[in-house]
Amino acid sequence: MQYFMFVATDTQPDRSGDEGIPIEQWVAENDERGTRIAGDRLRSIEDATLVRVRDGETIVTDGPFTESKEWIAGYDILDCRDLDEAIEIASRHPMARGGRIELRPFWTGDGE
Amino acid sequence: MTRARPDRAGSTDAAAGRPGAPRSEVREAVDRAYREEWTRVVATLIRATRDWDLAEDAAADAFERAAVRWASEGVPDNPGAWLTTVARNRALDVLRRRGVESDKVREWMVMDEMQGPVAPTDPGEIAAMGDEIDDRLRLVFTCAHPALPLEARVALTLRTVGGLETPEIARAFLVPEATMAQRLVRAKRKIRNAGIPYRVPEGDELRRRLDGVLAVLMLVHNEGYLASSGDRLLRLDLQEEAIRLAGLVVELMPDEPEAAGLLALLLLQHARSAARVDDAGDLVPLDEQDRSRWDAAEVARGLDVLDRPGRTDAPAGSYRLQAEIQGVHARAARPEDTDWAAIVHRYDDLLALTPSPVIRLNRAVAVGLAGHPQAALDELDALAASGALGSYHLLPAAQADLLRRVGRADAAAERYRRAIELAPTEPERRFLARRLAEVERPAGAGPEAPPEAGPEAPPEAAPEAG
Numbered sequence: 001m002q003y004f005m006f007v008a009t010d011t012q013p014d015r016s017g018d019e020g021i022p023i024e025q026w027v028a029e030n031d032e033r034g035t036r037i038a039g040d041r042l043r044s045i046e047d048a049t050l051v052r053v054r055d056g057e058t059i060v061t062d063g064p065f066t067e068s069k070e071w072i073a074g075y076d077i078l079d080c081r082d083l084d085e086a087i088e089i090a091s092r093h094p095m096a097r098g099g100r101i102e103l104r105p106f107w108t109g110d111g112e
Numbered sequence: 113m114t115r116a117r118p119d120r121a122g123s124t125d126a127a128a129g130r131p132g133a134p135r136s137e138v139r140e141a142v143d144r145a146y147r148e149e150w151t152r153v154v155a156t157l158i159r160a161t162r163d164w165d166l167a168e169d170a171a172a173d174a175f176e177r178a179a180v181r182w183a184s185e186g187v188p189d190n191p192g193a194w195l196t197t198v199a200r201n202r203a204l205d206v207l208r209r210r211g212v213e214s215d216k217v218r219e220w221m222v223m224d225e226m227q228g229p230v231a232p233t234d235p236g237e238i239a240a241m242g243d244e245i246d247d248r249l250r251l252v253f254t255c256a257h258p259a260l261p262l263e264a265r266v267a268l269t270l271r272t273v274g275g276l277e278t279p280e281i282a283r284a285f286l287v288p289e290a291t292m293a294q295r296l297v298r299a300k301r302k303i304r305n306a307g308i309p310y311r312v313p314e315g316d317e318l319r320r321r322l323d324g325v326l327a328v329l330m331l332v333h334n335e336g337y338l339a340s341s342g343d344r345l346l347r348l349d350l351q352e353e354a355i356r357l358a359g360l361v362v363e364l365m366p367d368e369p370e371a372a373g374l375l376a377l378l379l380l381q382h383a384r385s386a387a388r389v390d391d392a393g394d395l396v397p398l399d400e401q402d403r404s405r406w407d408a409a410e411v412a413r414g415l416d417v418l419d420r421p422g423r424t425d426a427p428a429g430s431y432r433l434q435a436e437i438q439g440v441h442a443r444a445a446r447p448e449d450t451d452w453a454a455i456v457h458r459y460d461d462l463l464a465l466t467p468s469p470v471i472r473l474n475r476a477v478a479v480g481l482a483g484h485p486q487a488a489l490d491e492l493d494a495l496a497a498s499g500a501l502g503s504y505h506l507l508p509a510a511q512a513d514l515l516r517r518v519g520r521a522d523a524a525a526e527r528y529r530r531a532i533e534l535a536p537t538e539p540e541r542r543f544l545a546r547r548l549a550e551v552e553r554p555a556g557a558g559p560e561a562p563p564e565a566g567p568e569a570p571p572e573a574a575p576e577a578g
Contacts (some may be wrong), residue, residue, distance in 0.1 A: 001307035082309035083259060084317075105306050 002037070003086045006102040007074040007095045014097040023094050030078075035089055039076030073099065138183045145191040146175055150275035151360065152192060153199050155247035158272075159310060164300045166203055168272065174199035248273075249364045250310045252357075256325040257308050264299035265328050266335075271296055273360070274353050284350050285335060325361060326374045326431060329354050333378050351382050362417070372417050373432030379414030380438035383407040395543040399447035411442045433462045452482035469500035473507055480514045489514050505534035509544060512551075521551045 021029075030036035045065050052059045073095065080086040083103070090101045150171060157167035174195045188194040255268040267285075270276045276284075282292035302308065313321045336350025358375040365371050387401035396402075418439050428436070437458045444450040459475035472495055480488030492511050501507045512527035528548035535541045 003307075080307070082311075083257075083307040084309050084311070084313065086307070087259075088317075103306075 001080055001082055001086070002106045003078045003080060003083075004104045004106060005039075005076040005078055005086075005090060005093075006072050006104065007076065007093065008070050008072050008099050008102065009095075010098075010100040011069045013099060018097065020094050020097050021092060026093050029092075030076075030089060035078055035080055035085070037077040037079050039074065041074040042072060045071060070100070078103075135183075138179065138187065141182060141187040141191065142175060142179050145178065145195060146275060147356070149192040149195050150175070151248050151251065151273050153195050154272055154275070155251040156196055157199055157203055158251060159247050160200070161203055161207070162304075162310070163203075164272065164303065166206055167199075170199040170203040170206065171195075173202045246312065248360065249312050252325055252361060252364070253312050253321055254303065254308060254310050256321070256328045257303070258321070258324055259306060259308055260299050260302060262328075262331070264295050264302075265324075266331050267292060267295050268299045269328050269357065270332065270350075270353060274357055276353065322365070322368060322371065326358075326370060329358050329361070329374060329378075330431075332357070333381070351378070351385070354378055355382060369426070370429040370431050372420060373429060373435045376414045376417040376435035377431055377438055379410050379417065380435060380442050383410035383414060383442070389539070393539055394546070395539050397543075398441065399450075403445070406442075415439055415442060428461065430462060430465055433458045433465070450481070452478050456482055469495060469498070470504070473501065473504075473510060477510050477513075480510075480517070485514050485518050489518070503534050505531045505536065505540070505544075507531075508534065512544075512547065516547075516551050524551045 027036065027039070045063075048062070048065065050061045050063060050065070052061075076093075078086050078089060080089065083105075086103050090096055090103055093101060095101060153171045153174060154167050157170055158164055161167055177198055178191070178195060182188070251273055252269070255273055256265045260268065267281055270281050270284075271278060278293050278296060279289050282289040285292065312318070332350050333354035336352075336354065355375070355378045358371065358378055361371045362368075362375045383406050384398075384401060386407065387403065387405035388396055390396050414435070418435055437455050440451050440454050440458075455478045456475060459471060459478055462471050463475060472491070476488045476491040476495065479491065489511065492507065492514070495501060496507060496511070508527040509531040512524045512531060515521075515524035515527060525548055528544055528551065532541050532544045532548065535544055
């Protein structure tokens with residue numbers, strides 16, 4: 001099963017002082033385990049561009065983006081046995097503590 | 113102790129209507145097999161096909177066939193094996209018609225030739241049967257997976273583990289049948305699409321996920337214990353269902369003290385069902401209940417589960433402590449024999465586990481009944497001042513009861529009126545109105561009310577259930 005893992009900020013991060021593992025270790029672990037296919041941080045919304053086509057015309061703007069205090073800060077593509085493995089991997093990501101993580105299965109895969 | 117389940121598809125009626133069919137015996141055998149074997153049949157088929165709808169349909173089909181075939185051929189020695197084989201063959205037919213040529217189908221076809229619908233005799237096959245226990249446990253954990261919405265976990269557990277029909281579940285939860293059907297469809301779709309595994313979790317994860325399983329069963333029970341609104345106070349089906357499912361979990365995980373604690377709690381609560389509501393449908397508080405109407409066999413079973421030596425390497429969990437509180441009540445022959453100090457002690461332990469305002473409330477009531485009404489009133493005042501219980505009707509109800517005991521009738525009446533405003537069900541409002549009328553009566557106009565425990569609060573829901 002492949003999962004697209006959105007790494008997002010959260011207005012209520014963990015404040016327990018438990019820092020978990022550094023991101024470099026997380027990446028190294030999963031690259032070695034073969035569970036991380038790709039991933040990167042994303043630049044902020046200030047550097048984002050919006051593209052729409054309406055009535056045959058391409059409209060390019062710098063917004064508006066959904067007003068949100070939580071934004072996507074990065075992504076990873078996971079290849080896991082099942083959701084439980086993906087959850088275990090996501091829970092070790094430092095942003096599971098500092099923010100939040102959304103696991104979305106790819107449309108094509110074991111499901112329908 | 114539980115009533116016989118009604119037959120599911122009406123098919124046993126059809127079979128029983130045939131000339132010469134031994135109606136009652138066959139019907140009883142099918143009903144019993146449904147209770148005892150449904151979970152195993154479905155769980156096995158889900159593992160083999162990974163298709164929940166197919167597994168359910170094939171299992172239902174097998175039970176329908178059983179009703180007909182057992183009437184003409186007699187009940188097989190091993191109904192479970194018969195049903196599993198018939199259901200498997202049915203699933204195979206469907207898969208072949210769909211053109212599925214998976215390894216699994218081929219594997220089954222080989223198995224088909226090797227074994228008929230008879231009890232296994234060779235060691236390998238018996239071992240394989242033993243492995244099916246894991247299938248039922250896999251099913252229980254998958255249905256309660258935290259990635260599913262809580263209400264879907266409850267519905268799926270009742271449907272797939274419990275074998276209830278969708279309309280039954282819809283009625284029990286007072287939602288339209290289409291809503292319940294949609295909930296089940298979405299849950300099964302998510303299991304497939306999100307890759308929710310059909311597996312029993314391991315290590316630390318097991319304890320956490322078991323809590324989730326038990327929380328689902330507690331929710332099923334609570335839904336049956338007290339309707340959140342409306343006139344029907346007791347819905348016995350769901351409570352019995354919760355007991356049956358908790359019994360299954362204990363059977364599958366005998367070393368888990370919290371599973372046993374939940375089962376004991378559910379049994380001891382349910383044992384009082386007949387005494388809890390009078391003929392007019394009104395609530396009877398614990399200390400006014402006719403204890404001879406408690407189900408003695410169920411009480412005994414609950415106490416037996418409670419007394420069973422379990423693992424003692426961990427302090428008692430929340431379900432265990434709640435069950436012990438019910439055990440104290442169950443062991444008291446008369447209300448005045450209740451060891452309230454022991455109950456306060458359990459509430460202390462519960463509070464240490466979960467600092468919940470509902471537990472504080474229940475502890476204060478126990479403190480009052482242990483002979484310290486003023487201390488209890490002070491604690492309830494503090495609780496009210498904290499605002500933590502908001503509009504929870506049992507807080508003013510408990511205050512009213514204690515005020516009545518210390519002879520402050522006017523203050524008690526004011527609190528009863530507040531409780532009536534907040535009470536969510538009609539039977540509870542009627543009960544509180546009766547109490548109000550008693551304290552409003554001029555002194556000496558009636559016999560002194562016996563000491564009472566106040567209306568029974570539903571047991572503290574598990575953390576996830578809130």
